[in-house]
Amino acid sequence: MDIRIPRGTQDILPGTSEKWQYVESIWHDICRRFNYSEIRTPIFEQTELFQRGVGDTTDIVQKEMYTFSDRSGRSLTLRPEGTASVVRSYVENKRYGSPDQPDKLYYTGPMFRYERPQSGRMRQFVQFGVEAIGSADPAVDAEVIALAMEFYKEAGLKGLKLVLNSLGDQESRQAHRDALINHFKPQIDEFCEDCQHRLEKNPLRILDCKEDKDHPLMETAPSIIDYLNEESREYFNTVQELLDKMGIPYEIDPGLVRGLDYYNNTAFEIMIDGDGFGAISTLTGGGRYNGLVEELGGPESPGIGFALSVERLLMALDAQGVELPVEKGIDCYLVTMGEEPSKEGTAILTELRRAGIQADKDYLGKKMKAQFKTADRLKASFTAVLGEEEWQAGKINVKDMSSGEQQVIELEQLTAYLNEKLEGTT
Structure with a gap:
């Protein structure tokens, strides 16, 4: 289907x-x-x-x-x-x-x-x-x-x-209504079926008809301004x-x-x-x-x-070509290599997100190069790389994607480090 x-x-x-x-x-x-x-x-x-x-x-x-x-x-x-x-x-x-x-x-x-x-x-x-x-x-x-x-x-x-x-x-509308009926009634059979029904019920709606908008009587119809x-x-x-x-x-x-x-x-x-x-x-x-x-x-x-x-x-x-200033890109993409670093990545993401940092990671088991490509597509401001070596040392490698600058920091300092860097870019 x-x-x-x-x-x-x-x-x-x-x-x-x-x-x-x-x-x-x-x-x-x-x-x-x-x-x-x-x-x-x-x-x-x-x-x-x-x-x-x-x-x-x-x-x-x-x-x-x-x-x-x-x-x-x-x-x-x-x-x-x-x-x-x-x-x-x-x-x-x-x-x-x-x-x-x-x-x-x-x-x-x-x-x-x-x-x-x-x-x-x-x-x-x-x-x-x-x-x-x-x-x-x-x-x-x-x-x-x-x-x-x-x-x-x-x-x-x-x-x-x-x-x-x-x-x-109400008084003004009634006077205008009567004038509209008198205006359209002699030639109402020249108008569409809807307008013919509207004549007695609500003649003001005839003026809003798209089908008969070019009828000569439309141009000469009584104006409400004259009946106020x-x-x-x-x-x-x-x-x-x-x-x-x-x-x-x-x-x-x-x-x-x-x-x-x-x-x-x-x-x-x-x-x-x-x-x-x-x-x-x-x-x-x-x-x-x-x-x-x-x-x-x-x-x-x-x-x-x-x-x-x-x-x-x-x-x-x-x-008009107006570009709305919508947010583009995420704050941090976490690149992990190895089973334990990948598990640790879940905890890292949780901490970053609770701190208000927009972050994501790979869930398809991609190679490191493919993960970096994903970070580029997501327009990540920073990538944080956690491999087996970094994980065992309690470290993480953070790369500024705009400048290319890299720095190895203590894993427990990642949230504070990113918050400081991101505040400097806003």
Whole structure:
């Protein structure tokens, strides 16, 4: 039987996994500095959570979810995004009762969507995301945007472009919704079947349709900016003012529409324009979702968040030629010759590793020359050679692989010697 990896998934192999670990370390540190705490939710949830939380008019719910029945007949779904799960946990664990609001949370983990695999878009993909729940202060919007921008900059990306829009409050959205229906209805039969279904349920989603994006009515569609009431307009202006104070440049795009039903007021995307990455492309998007907590059974608790694709981040870094400073090579490779020195090598490795030194040895019974070749392939900073003669004398020969310098030292001094040498190279 020829068993292969499922379509739309990938193996992250050594040599690449170190890049993932590096950007993950930046992510954890950025969130720590912004005082966001990590939350870990299940990979699968009740299907109804995503139907209610993401929106039953979205492509995600209608076409892309991995849904199955368990042995008790309950409908479960592999999570297609992170926000609904975080909000469900916020409600279920009554985190709205904490005196520390907003509840500032971040997550890292795999998501699943059944769509056509292509570059930067997998069926299993990894997202970093944050959610700040419990405050309607526009300063939280600015903070969340600043966190996203700071992460990309510290990862090494250049040419970032922040795009903003406001979807307005409920009153503004209703006025805009009515205007969109009146605009598209006379010619809705010229649009795809999905857009025809969206007309009455959620006409805003028509603006996000890729199939009909070149239809003339798209260009003349009513702009949400023109339907913002005074309160929504003031809110949006405050977000812009705060970003100005932070020194974060942005552009206003009235056509920016987030793909999920729960967004209102602030919506944003971060794009990149770089050689080798094609046209301007979206790296991340997010926005405010006042009303989602109530939809999932909690009290009124406004929130805002974003999610980004790790795969797309790494693609962008590669396209810009950014070399991540991942560790290459090990600290010490232990070369042993003879039965007793080989046994002693196990104890030596244990001591080195407990001291924080990255070390390894041969387990295939290779000749000395082959062991040195292995040390070269592993880019060892030092090799420590223990033969029968050295072992009987309680000595070991240590070679600095960069300078070629060799020194015979007491075996019991090896750990201290390597620590001193390695500290001098950092």
